[in-house]
Amino acid sequence: MNAPQTPETLSAPHTNAAWHQRRLAATPRGVGVFGDFFIERAKNAEFWDIEGRRFIDFAGGIAVLNTGHVHPKVQAAIAAQLQRFTHSCYQVVPYAEYVSLAERLNAMVPIAGPVKTAFFSTGAEAIENAVKIARAATGRSGVIAFGGAFHGRSLFAVSLTGKVQPYKAGFGPFPPEIYHVPFPCHCSSLDDTKRAIEHLFKADIEPSRVAAIVFEPVQGEGGFNPIQPAAVKWLRELCDQHGILLIADEVQTGFARTGRMFAMEHFGVQPDLMTLAKSLAGGTTLSAVCGRAAVMDGPAPGGLGGTYAGHPLAIAAAHAVIDVMEEERLCERAQRLGDKLLAHLIAQRAVHPRIGDIRGLGAMVANEFVDPKTGAPDADTAKRVQMAALRRGLLLLTCGVHGNVIRYLFPLTVEDAVFDEGLAILDAALAEVLA
Numbered sequence: 001m002n003a004p005q006t007p008e009t010l011s012a013p014h015t016n017a018a019w020h021q022r023r024l025a026a027t028p029r030g031v032g033v034f035g036d037f038f039i040e041r042a043k044n045a046e047f048w049d050i051e052g053r054r055f056i057d058f059a060g061g062i063a064v065l066n067t068g069h070v071h072p073k074v075q076a077a078i079a080a081q082l083q084r085f086t087h088s089c090y091q092v093v094p095y096a097e098y099v100s101l102a103e104r105l106n107a108m109v110p111i112a113g114p115v116k117t118a119f120f121s122t123g124a125e126a127i128e129n130a131v132k133i134a135r136a137a138t139g140r141s142g143v144i145a146f147g148g149a150f151h152g153r154s155l156f157a158v159s160l161t162g163k164v165q166p167y168k169a170g171f172g173p174f175p176p177e178i179y180h181v182p183f184p185c186h187c188s189s190l191d192d193t194k195r196a197i198e199h200l201f202k203a204d205i206e207p208s209r210v211a212a213i214v215f216e217p218v219q220g221e222g223g224f225n226p227i228q229p230a231a232v233k234w235l236r237e238l239c240d241q242h243g244i245l246l247i248a249d250e251v252q253t254g255f256a257r258t259g260r261m262f263a264m265e266h267f268g269v270q271p272d273l274m275t276l277a278k279s280l281a282g283g284t285t286l287s288a289v290c291g292r293a294a295v296m297d298g299p300a301p302g303g304l305g306g307t308y309a310g311h312p313l314a315i316a317a318a319h320a321v322i323d324v325m326e327e328e329r330l331c332e333r334a335q336r337l338g339d340k341l342l343a344h345l346i347a348q349r350a351v352h353p354r355i356g357d358i359r360g361l362g363a364m365v366a367n368e369f370v371d372p373k374t375g376a377p378d379a380d381t382a383k384r385v386q387m388a389a390l391r392r393g394l395l396l397l398t399c400g401v402h403g404n405v406i407r408y409l410f411p412l413t414v415e416d417a418v419f420d421e422g423l424a425i426l427d428a429a430l431a432e433v434l435a
Helices: 007-011 016-026 072-084 096-108 123-138 155-160 190-203 229-242 312-327 330-351 379-391 416-434
Strands: 039-043 046-049 054-057 115-120 142-146 178-181 210-215 245-249 273-276 287-292 355-361 364-369 397-399 405-408
Touching: 054 416, 072 312, 096 115, 096 287, 096 312, 115 123, 123 155, 123 210, 123 245, 123 273, 123 287, 178 190, 190 229, 210 229, 229 245, 312 330, 330 355, 330 364, 330 416, 364 379, 379 397, 379 405, 379 416
Parallel strands: 142 178, 142 210, 210 245, 245 273
Antiparallel strands: 039 046, 046 054, 115 287, 273 287, 355 364, 364 405, 397 405
């Protein structure tokens, strides 16, 4: 029988190395953890570990912190709600703030006509519920997604995800009637996508059985690949032709990251449903499905929800996040910072030919690393640059199907001096690795 834990054993010794060993013993390897250090406190675009080391955060909790760590207005909103009540389960005892937040999102999302919103806790939950809504509204079961996509780790969401390692390996079989086609981004042809869907309709499933097509306006985990604008228009036309619902997964792109409140605003095309999460609630757990009212009303009462769905503390945080984004004009700031980063990376590519494609929409920016002779993806260099930056106190994330992409997810509230310091650290890391 294990010895009982006391307050002393729970907190000491207070070193990264000791806690790292305790983590390895106490938690499963399937929860992959990048850092071998442990956060103690944070402010805006900086955090400090338990040994006092400072880091500049260009990861943002994987796109969750567009308003930064512990923004004062978000912090105050959570603290005020904490004094009122922390839980009632909205489906049992509702609260007005859930409704008013739904009203705000209904007015904000780029969907015309009556719109309704339901809240959940995670992006994967939002995606799964969007599919449930689409199936209920259409009476169909098939779903089409894209290679390189990431829609979450729960079983149905990971079935939609288009990346095997580490997300799908060992977890099958997966639910039926999910189909993947090539994603029409900068490195592929829209004609390839059209031919793949045409073949799908002839060989695997008739269009009258497809409930929805799900896509990310900019693929996140897949490598920060913006979809071709012509592809969005074609998908809308295809869905209209066959009575299929178009679902835009804006879990990572939403809330000012791309220079607009929602990435779909760049394309002039309206989806039927949108999924939101991550920076919606400033680091608290909240997600949403927004969509045309007639579609959203497809499921019967009780078909949607969850014990913690639309949690009061997260709802309060989301109201504050939207206020901050509007008051601090974070869409405009995202565009300015993104343009600055793109120009900086282009200048670095002139010095370092292992930097390959540079791409971005607003502040959703990334660069590839490639073999300059063959153009082959170079995941090893991406990892070495990431670690060289980390040694200097800059936190970066990799992504992409080949793992050769570095993505930049700094808080949009980052101070100019801290942003410039982060770029200087990046330059030093590139110089060390690519010299």
